[in-house]
Amino acid sequence: TKAASARKAPVTAKALQGKIIQHLRGTQGTYEEKATPQAWWRATSFAVNEFVMAGLTDTQKTHSRYDTRAVNYLSMEFLMGRLLSNNLHNLHLFDVTRAALEGLGQNLDDLLEEEPDMALGNGGLGRLAACFLDSLATMNLPAVGYGIHYEHGLFEQHFRDGRQIERPDAWREYGNPWEVCRPESAQQVKLYGYVETRYEGATPKKVWHAGRTIKAVPWDIPIVGYDGANVNILRLWESRATNFFDWDVFNAGGYVDAQAEQAQAETISKVLYPNDETDAGKELRLIQQYFFCAASVADIVRRYRRAHGDDWTSFPKLVAIQLNDTHPAIAIPELMRVLIDDYDMAWKDAWGICQQVFSYTNHTLLPEALEKWTVRLFEKVLPRHLDIIYDINHQFLTQQVDAQWPGDDAMKQHLSIIEEGHERMVRMGHLSVVGSHKVNGVAQVHSDLVRTDLFPEFHELWPEKLTNVTNGITPRRWLKACNPRLAALIDQHIDADWPLHLDKLKGLIAKADDAKFQQAFMAVKRENKVDLVAEIHRLTGIEVSPDALFDVQIKRLHEYKRQHLNLLHILALYRRLLDNPEYNMVPRVFLFGAKAAPGYHLAKDIIFAINKVAERINNDSRIGGKLKVVMLPNYRVSLAEKMIPAADVSEQISTAGKEASGTGNMKLALNGALTIGTLDGANIEIAEEAGADHCFIFGLTVDEVKALNARGYNPYDFYDHDEEIRAVLDWLDSDYFTPGQPGALASIKHSLLQGGDPYKVLADFRAYSDAQRNVDEKYRDGTAWARSAIINTATMGKFNSDRSIQDYVDRIWHLKAYPRDN
Ligand code: 26Q
Numbered sequence: 001t002k003a004a005s006a007r008k009a010p011v012t013a014k015a016l017q018g019k020i021i022q023h024l025r026g027t028q029g030t031y032e033e034k035a036t037p038q039a040w041w042r043a044t045s046f047a048v049n050e051f052v053m054a055g056l057t058d059t060q061k062t063h064s065r066y067d068t069r070a071v072n073y074l075s076m077e078f079l080m081g082r083l084l085s086n087n088l089h090n091l092h093l094f095d096v097t098r099a100a101l102e103g104l105g106q107n108l109d110d111l112l113e114e115e116p117d118m119a120l121g122n123g124g125l126g127r128l129a130a131c132f133l134d135s136l137a138t139m140n141l142p143a144v145g146y147g148i149h150y151e152h153g154l155f156e157q158h159f160r161d162g163r164q165i166e167r168p169d170a171w172r173e174y175g176n177p178w179e180v181c182r183p184e185s186a187q188q189v190k191l192y193g194y195v196e197t198r199y200e201g202a203t204p205k206k207v208w209h210a211g212r213t214i215k216a217v218p219w220d221i222p223i224v225g226y227d228g229a230n231v232n233i234l235r236l237w238e239s240r241a242t243n244f245f246d247w248d249v250f251n252a253g254g255y256v257d258a259q260a261e262q263a264q265a266e267t268i269s270k271v272l273y274p275n276d277e278t279d280a281g282k283e284l285r286l287i288q289q290y291f292f293c294a295a296s297v298a299d300i301v302r303r304y305r306r307a308h309g310d311d312w313t314s315f316p317k318l319v320a321i322q323l324n325d326t327h328p329a330i331a332i333p334e335l336m337r338v339l340i341d342d343y344d345m346a347w348k349d350a351w352g353i354c355q356q357v358f359s360y361t362n363h364t365l366l367p368e369a370l371e372k373w374t375v376r377l378f379e380k381v382l383p384r385h386l387d388i389i390y391d392i393n394h395q396f397l398t399q400q401v402d403a404q405w406p407g408d409d410a411m412k413q414h415l416s417i418i419e420e421g422h423e424r425m426v427r428m429g430h431l432s433v434v435g436s437h438k439v440n441g442v443a444q445v446h447s448d449l450v451r452t453d454l455f456p457e458f459h460e461l462w463p464e465k466l467t468n469v470t471n472g473i474t475p476r477r478w479l480k481a482c483n484p485r486l487a488a489l490i491d492q493h494i495d496a497d498w499p500l501h502l503d504k505l506k507g508l509i510a511k512a513d514d515a516k517f518q519q520a521f522m523a524v525k526r527e528n529k530v531d532l533v534a535e536i537h538r539l540t541g542i543e544v545s546p547d548a549l550f551d552v553q554i555k556r557l558h559e560y561k562r563q564h565l566n567l568l569h570i571l572a573l574y575r576r577l578l579d580n581p582e583y584n585m586v587p588r589v590f591l592f593g594a595k596a597a598p599g600y601h602l603a604k605d606i607i608f609a610i611n612k613v614a615e616r617i618n619n620d621s622r623i624g625g626k627l628k629v630v631m632l633p634n635y636r637v638s639l640a641e642k643m644i645p646a647a648d649v650s651e652q653i654s655t656a657g658k659e660a661s662g663t664g665n666m667k668l669a670l671n672g673a674l675t676i677g678t679l680d681g682a683n684i685e686i687a688e689e690a691g692a693d694h695c696f697i698f699g700l701t702v703d704e705v706k707a708l709n710a711r712g713y714n715p716y717d718f719y720d721h722d723e724e725i726r727a728v729l730d731w732l733d734s735d736y737f738t739p740g741q742p743g744a745l746a747s748i749k750h751s752l753l754q755g756g757d758p759y760k761v762l763a764d765f766r767a768y769s770d771a772q773r774n775v776d777e778k779y780r781d782g783t784a785w786a787r788s789a790i791i792n793t794a795t796m797g798k799f800n801s802d803r804s805i806q807d808y809v810d811r812i813w814h815l816k817a818y819p820r821d822n
Helices: 013-026 037-066 084-090 094-103 108-112 124-138 247-267 283-308 331-342 347-357 375-381 383-404 409-415 428-435 444-454 456-461 475-481 484-493 502-511 515-540 563-579 601-618 637-646 664-670 683-690 702-711 716-721 723-733 746-752 761-780 782-794 801-813
Strands: 070-074 078-081 118-120 143-148 156-160 163-167 187-191 194-198 205-209 212-224 231-241 319-324 358-361 372-374 425-427 438-441 466-468 549-554 588-593 627-631 649-652 674-677
Touching (some): 013 037, 037 084, 037 094, 037 108, 037 212, 070 124, 078 124, 078 231, 084 094, 084 108, 084 124, 084 475, 124 143, 124 231, 124 475, 124 801, 143 283, 194 383, 205 331, 212 247, 212 283, 231 247, 283 319, 283 331, 283 375, 319 331, 319 347, 319 801, 331 358, 331 383, 331 428, 347 358, 347 383, 358 428, 372 375, 375 383, 375 425, 383 428, 383 456, 409 456, 438 444, 438 801, 444 466, 444 683, 475 484, 475 637, 475 664, 484 502, 515 637, 563 588, 563 601, 563 627, 563 761, 588 637, 601 627, 637 664, 649 664, 664 674, 664 683, 664 782, 674 761, 683 782, 723 746, 723 761
Parallel strands (some): 070 143, 070 319, 549 588, 549 649, 588 627
Antiparallel strands (some): 078 118, 156 163, 187 212, 212 231, 372 425
């Protein structure tokens, strides 16, 4: 039963040593005595890449031999993190590589730290895409990820005097061993210009005369499935100036202009927009979206035509395109344009194909995150696409909407892809729903709200279209690789193929009451905490004890996620301790990791407040080390991999109805943390799986939030009547945490009072504080805590991203698996 972990590595340590040395000398141009850790990491990666590439070739041959149906996953973000450790685990090369390097005087763990994170995403949505690629490859499903080869991923975060400072991320400044450039598959992407109508044949033909042409160059990153499975590709497009060169302009003194044009073209893939959950509405963002969608659609069409030429009948049988939120929605009118303008297809045939091919995942209900573009901008950048969108909208309103609600103009306004107003807007969500055969939310409660609150009319029109696929996470990265101690313990008790069949963790439930297993489980947790204590010290200089309870909130900084609710509770605890040094509480370390969007001032103020409160509390000898607060800088995938295995408590405290799913909640619970959370997103399903006794659920429900809004919410009700709330808010307004700078933290209080507390922080405070009391009490009972921690790990099987992918396959993509022939 120990099949998977005992599975033989595909190479001996001795042979692998040979390969590493060969790369060190032969491709890195250095040698053992001189090589830096960075050079060792690169040589090791190149050696491992030989196995990766063999798998890639086998997989591609299999796919072309069977002419496979594939899903094309279009996403502006892929938050891949580091690849070496993941590839080693998935190829069963981890132990043999450690041994090979040891023989060369190198330590694998140290080398893994040399790899920069591939942070081509903001947060949940980008990491979900990365987990899905891992599952697709592991399940032998033909799939291609399409995205942008950003030169700079999400910014690097530093703190200066407690404030967030952003520095550019330079993940590939010195190249990247995993990616392969494929210039032979470059594409041309057009922008700007005007549309001419030609009256030649029976139907008028539109011709787009573009003003600019940009070259899209693909970089392929191999995605290695677990345990001998397929190797798929992630194809990321880089923008370049076209080779086309107007030599007359150049010679007539246009050298500088030509260079400027080149710089402009190369701006497109320069940088990832760091806003999540807000729509920037910037021209460059729209161009980024179109750039990668046009290149990807062209690539999909090219691959299809290589096998099928001009016969389009099989296209919808072989091609599925998944839109990761509305960011790639422009792919819908782009495919229409290609089929109609470039291949002379009739409108209704092209539209039939689009609706069969596309499906769309919604990740948010927040109004400020729903994408809209002005018609004016569209007209300038994508004039032909605006035409097509008008045509799609006209057909939709006059045929479908009018048939369902004859003569109902209000309904037409509601459902129109174009929003009327002082400035007309293109609604990308509406375009995505109309152009797709399936639309899914990412957790049950979220999908319910998509149907009832976001798109109720669409739901009435097409009752089968809106569906749910609850998110998941890959257990390979988020348990096996990041928590080797727990993985080893699990291997001793259940079949070692649990990373493929995560439901098998249920086998641990039987051990939840076993004192020896409880001890072993909590010993693993403690060792992980000891490791994190060292990392905290290295990163911040702060000393914390591994015997304290580790309470973790890690996610983007956003008001709806309510890091400030956590902060207010910390202030309340601090105040209770100062009032009464004997105040009975388990020593606790509150750990945060969060980046704020650079233009989101209140979010940055919350980071500043956490850091200032931390400084004061951590240096206050009166509280006897019972309370510590640490905000680790530069939260990212590789830091998450260190924090999650050490967490006792998982903070999932969003306002009910606002967090579509959450996925950090799944990662933490899988690693044995107990959730303190609201009935929001996937927390609901986590609590269902683990059982209410093993989580701390508190606060307003979705319906209660709605009712509160309906009767009118007044945060002063809480400020005036709850002495503790009043005291901690006033405290923030003083100069207690920012000596000499009174009011430096006042914006938080202001937003919670005069600002109307849009996310109901004060309304949930008391319930949260009570739930935290229960956390404290339970932690004192080591046995009860250990039991709940084990049950959390044991019951998270549902949140395997393989299960999410199987749901997509069954309900949306209808793909068949093709294990590779080799
Ligand atoms: C939009 C317009 C302009 C610039 C940026 C954006 C933008 C970028 C990223 C908007 C949203 C995002 C990211 C959203 C996101 O990460 N959503 C999260 O998706 C997760 C996976 O489904 C869920 O678990 C989270 O609940 C959801 O917040």
